[in-house]
Amino acid sequence: MGFKTDFLWGGATAANQIEGAYQEDGRGLTTMDTLTVGDRNKPRQITYQTVDGRVCKAERLAKVPEGAVGYIDPDDFYPSHTAIDFYHHYKEDIALLAEMGFKAYRMSIAWTRIFPTGTETEPNEAGLAFYDAVFDECLKYGIEPLVTLCHFDIPLYLADHYNGFSSRETVDFFVHYAETVFKRYRKKVKYWLTFNEINVLRSWLQLGIHPNDEQTKFQAVHHLFIASARAVQLCHDLIPDAKIGNMVMYAPSYAMTAKPEDVLANIYYKRQVEFYLDVMVKGYYPAYKLKEFERKGIRITMEADDLDCLAKGTVDFISFSYYMSTMSTTDTTVPKTPGNNILSYKNPYLEVSEWGWTLDPLGLRIALSEMYDRYHVPLFIVENGLGAMDVIEEDGAINDDYRIDYLATHIRAMRDAVVLDGVDLMGYTPWGCIDLVAWSTGEMKKRYGFIYVDVDDRGQGTFKRLKKKSFYWYREVIATNGESIS
Ligand code: BG6
Numbered sequence: 027m028g029f030k031t032d033f034l035w036g037g038a039t040a041a042n043q044i045e046g047a048y049q050e051d052g053r054g055l056t057t058m059d060t061l062t063v064g065d066r067n068k069p070r071q072i073t074y075q076t077v078d079g080r081v082c083k084a085e086r087l088a089k090v091p092e093g094a095v096g097y098i099d100p101d102d103f104y105p106s107h108t109a110i111d112f113y114h115h116y117k118e119d120i121a122l123l124a125e126m127g128f129k130a131y132r133m134s135i136a137w138t139r140i141f142p143t144g145t146e147t148e149p150n151e152a153g154l155a156f157y158d159a160v161f162d163e164c165l166k167y168g169i170e171p172l173v174t175l176c177h178f179d180i181p182l183y184l185a186d187h188y189n190g191f192s193s194r195e196t197v198d199f200f201v202h203y204a205e206t207v208f209k210r211y212r213k214k215v216k217y218w219l220t221f222n223e224i225n226v227l228r229s230w231l232q233l234g235i236h237p238n239d240e241q242t243k244f245q246a247v248h249h250l251f252i253a254s255a256r257a258v259q260l261c262h263d264l265i266p267d268a269k270i271g272n273m274v275m276y277a278p279s280y281a282m283t284a285k286p287e288d289v290l291a292n293i294y295y296k297r298q299v300e301f302y303l304d305v306m307v308k309g310y311y312p313a314y315k316l317k318e319f320e321r322k323g324i325r326i327t328m329e330a331d332d333l334d335c336l337a338k339g340t341v342d343f344i345s346f347s348y349y350m351s352t353m354s355t356t357d358t359t360v361p362k363t364p365g366n367n368i369l370s371y372k373n374p375y376l377e378v379s380e381w382g383w384t385l386d387p388l389g390l391r392i393a394l395s396e397m398y399d400r401y402h403v404p405l406f407i408v409e410n411g412l413g414a415m416d417v418i419e420e421d422g423a424i425n426d427d428y429r430i431d432y433l434a435t436h437i438r439a440m441r442d443a444v445v446l447d448g449v450d451l452m453g454y455t456p457w458g459c460i461d462l463v464a465w466s467t468g469e470m471k472k473r474y475g476f477i478y479v480d481v482d483d484r485g486q487g488t489f490k491r492l493k494k495k496s497f498y499w500y501r502e503v504i505a506t507n508g509e510s511i512s
Contacts, residue, residue, distance in 0.1 A: 028441055028508050034452055035504040036130035037459020038409050040177035042106045044462045047113035051152035054142025057231050060097040062482055063468040070468045073099045103484050105463040110479045111489055119460055122477050124167035124433050126497060127504040131169050132455040134177035137203055144181030144199045149206050161214040171215050175204055177222040180234050180484040190234015191246035197253045212265045218313055219345055220254040222485040223275040225302040226367040242323050246327045251305050255339020269342040271406060274299055275367055276346040280391045282355035286333050292354035307401045309337040343452060344397055349389035351389035372386030387435035394443035404450045410436055411457040413464060413472040418431050424478050424494040434511050441508060476489050
């Protein structure tokens with residue numbers, strides 16, 4: 027006995043990292059479009075132009091001064107503008123996913139293709155038609171679309187004119203967008219997610235907020251919760267046979283020693299993600315967070331029925347990304363290593379990837395058990411994978427055995443969680459099933475895919491798609507419902 031027969035094997039992507047065509051058919055700009063390419067040593071930057079025409083750059087998570095008049099420096103490169111040009115290759119790409127036997131394809135809708143500024147009353151028909159075509163293509167092959175409503179790409183206009191999610195109006199704009207796509211795609215899409223990695227969203231870039239202090243941030247987070255809870259209720263009303271989940275970045279954290287101080291530090295650390303899960307799955311603010319707000323003098327402005335809305339808008343399942351584990355300690359001299367949206371303490375028992383991310387397959391079983399034991403709702407792994415540099419051999423082969431090893435060890439761990447721990451797992455959609463732009467660095471050479479895309483860090487290449495060794499391996503995994511992995 028292993029995975030259930032209707033287990034959703036597939037892969038995952040996000041609009042701003044694959045589509046390109048950033049100004050085609052009426053698409054509006056998102057904050058993601060202001061991000062330049064970077065690399066391991068050079069962080070991505072936001073560019074902005076001042077009223078007197080100067081082009082300035084700010085750190086990825088910094089504050090862009092109010093009153094910026096433009097964002098694009100013609101001399102720099104912006105990966106989201108072209109990405110892998112899925113916009114014009116989606117038929118070919120989905121055919122390749124189908125060839126691997128995908129049962130589900132996780133993707134996101136670009137909010138600004140539907141509402142270019144976020145504020146329009148009427149949607150952009152060309153944007154809606156594009157996703158109709160994409161979903162039809164998936165359904166033609168029996169692939170279930172699993173759709174994220176917002177994967178980091180909030181409309182630039184809302185950041186500039188409404189202070190993003192710090193304003194309540196943005197909640198209404200989001201809900202109008204969600205309602206529009208639920209109504210349009212109710213016959214085609216049965217699996218939805220609200221905000222990607224809601225627990226690590228921050229700053230102007232992902233929340234559109236000014237300034238970036240805790241008071242502003244947690245007010246914006248409250249608005250995300252309300253936006254999500256309202257979307258959940260709408261989805262239930264409009265598409266009764268659909269399921270809608272939240273999405274968090276989950277990195278299980280281990281106390282570095284048995285010292286009670288380290289154990290307590292670990293409890294505090296874990297609450298950073300549990301807070302988001304508690305509100306969205308249980309439907310109320312946990313006591314520890316209310317006490318923290320009190321201590322720090324953070325006051326959340328709420329409308330009269332907000333608590334009721336949270337209670338009624340709980341999700342049907344939890345989805346999460348898993349790339350790595352982390353550690354908690356009170357010893358600040360312990361060396362650190364980069365990770366997925368976090369700087370992590372380096373675990374002496376574990377290796378790291380080329381980009382410094384901690385490799386820990388057993389951590390996936392731990393993550394699944396922790397969440398299932400605490401929340402008792404179905405789980406869905408909607409991101410997992412190894413970002414690595416691939417080499418094309420002279421004969422055209424791409425022998426990515428390192429990726430196969432990574433995925434096999436993680437699939438074994440998730441099977442143990444199902445078989446030995448009784449976790450109810452809906453599916454597995456590893457990240458970047460087709461090569462795409464890396465979010466943290468903007469690089470193309472940090473590749474995750476089963477399918478190679480011939481484009482480099484500056485957007486140059488033929489855009490040809492090639493099958494890697496892992497393509498054939500994953501096809502076998504899906505065909506045998508995971509049994510091909512011993
Ligand atoms: C997750 C995001 O944080 O990690 C993805 O949801 C991202 O958008 C993925 O691409 C992997 O990170 P990176 O930086 O290697 O692309």
